[in-house]
Amino acid sequence: AVAVNALRRRLARRRPRRVLVGLEVAASQSWRILRGANGEDEKNANDKNKKTRVAVFTNHTGVCPRTGRHVVDMLHACASVDLRLVFAPEHGFRGEKQAGYSSGGAATDSITGVAVFDAYRSRGDPAALASVLEEADVDCVVFDVQDVGARFYTYVSSMYDLLVAVARLNNDFSSPSETKTKDKTARRLRKKSRRPRTRVVILDRPNPLGGTTTEGPVVVEPGFDSFVSRVSVPIRHGMTVGELALLFNKRFVASDPCNPSGRKLAKTDLRVSPMRRWRRWMAWEDTKLPWVPPSPNVPSPTSALAYVGTCLLEATNACEGRGTTTPFELIGAPWADNRLAREMNNVLGATNKEPSSSLRRGALRRRRPTAPSVDARTRRPASACVWREAHFTPSWGKEKDVKCVGAAAMFSSSEDENLGENLALSKIAFVKRALFLEGVEVLLALKKLYPTAFQWRGGAGARE
Structure with a gap:
């Protein structure tokens, strides 16, 4: 021994x-x-x-x-x-x-x-x-x-x-x-x-x-x-x-x-x-590598996870978070409101369950990591993050010095719907948490909640 x-x-x-x-x-x-x-x-x-x-x-x-x-x-x-x-x-x-x-x-x-x-x-x-x-x-x-x-x-x-x-x-x-x-x-x-x-x-x-x-x-x-x-x-x-x-x-x-x-x-x-x-x-x-931001608006690894999905907002009149400290993790618009975060959590199946009794007692047990779960209602992969209501004012970009309301992505190191049951998120689950699906759902949510205000950009204003 x-x-x-x-x-x-x-x-x-x-x-x-x-x-x-x-x-x-x-x-x-x-x-x-x-x-x-x-x-x-x-x-x-x-x-x-x-x-x-x-x-x-x-x-x-x-x-x-x-x-x-x-x-x-x-x-x-x-x-x-x-x-x-x-x-x-x-x-x-x-x-x-x-x-x-x-x-x-x-x-x-x-x-x-x-x-x-x-x-x-x-x-x-x-x-x-x-x-x-x-x-x-x-x-x-x-x-x-x-x-x-x-x-x-x-x-x-x-x-x-x-x-x-x-x-x-x-x-x-x-x-x-x-x-x-x-x-x-x-x-x-x-x-x-x-x-x-x-x-x-x-x-x-x-x-x-x-x-x-x-x-x-x-x-x-x-x-x-x-x-x-x-x-x-x-x-x-x-x-x-x-x-x-x-x-x-x-x-x-x-x-x-x-x-x-x-x-x-x-x-x-x-x-x-x-x-x-x-x-x-x-x-x-x-x-175990240090993160060197590949570009000014990808300052962290979580920004890269979000970029692949929320960058789709560049083709719209909504703000993808440029001009803030967390670009692409923060989305919104001057004409949006707190419904956006609720809609994202509802559509993507993000849960608001209270921690289990084992977590409240602190009696945590290490379990073998598992692959990301599938939402039973939609048969799609579980949500990569939870969205919270966010208010922000970009310092530059499409909505410079204009107050915006929207949602912010909150990444975690565990699957929220299994909090307390499986605290060790598997490696495969982590790399599947990029927000491409969420980026598509953001576009659909904006079109659904704000049908007249939401618009696609075109002509010289749109990026290549």
Whole structure:
């Protein structure tokens, strides 16, 4: 018994093992993944002293969780890397810009002196990215950005444009029919004069919504695609950026109108630096990683859980919480009232049960975690949260300095309808608590309660 107790104390003192992101894995391997298939660049095969020419597509989230160093600083200090260019997505290289804005024009990183190209300004135009890459003459493009798990988050659209641009560049803008020519001499000369291929390396990071659940419409109908819906994947896609890159390349890159070659990236041209210790059931808290807000309005992991659903309000005249301290967890409008919170709780089956007798007595028993329950009335998954009445005044945004009434999402670490019966919420249950279903129900509740005041936004006022 003494030995068992000693072992328990020793195990209790052990720090939980943190997930290692793709950046850490690549750095621990001396950045071998940046070099060619045989460990050396095609351009530099005859000169061992030459460095790998690298461009980086990243923002403020591309940091090492252990040291806090940025991927650009790490690559700039690497003796085997010649850092040529940095691409910045929406919100800018340092993440200081609000939604719909970016760095704006050409700039230079003050620390490394590397040129920064605003990729968001050329969004939806892979040909522009291909021209910049060709001018920079790089061997490899590294992508390291933290996603939030929603299709309409623009970082994954930027990654898609990057893949199309590199595929266009690697295949010399030629069409598949040109490669079938019977003139072997012409084919050989064209192959000899072709520029060396550029590779894409994805440094993988966790999906804050987990990887066990997908939700929402999949198909993007012709004519309705935009930079917030580039390809047909679920709104809550349940994939990491590395998995998305492989999917994009396999199914969409070859058929993209901006890729006249009609060919995708070769296996050696697209690599993913995988994470270690990450499992699909993991919520962000399970990864033990620090949270770096991917954008100014996703300040916490719970904001990411809410964003995938309540961001749908951006297409309406209701407020999605921008300009408050809890964006996307707080919803409302100047014309709404306290009925919204009650309607949400009623529709989604959120209960107001009193704690059980065992909880009031404090006699809590640890139970084996279970999967999220299903509401017996609607046969749908139990509510991801409870909604409370909320009054707020946004400091900026659609309803700047205007008092709004609505509802606020209250997340918990246990299933409210089983409070006191099952205090240990299962890991699978946690990652299923993203608010996509709730976001749809919010739209229906607003239309039902305020049929004349609620409106869809259109024209120039609506976001892409």
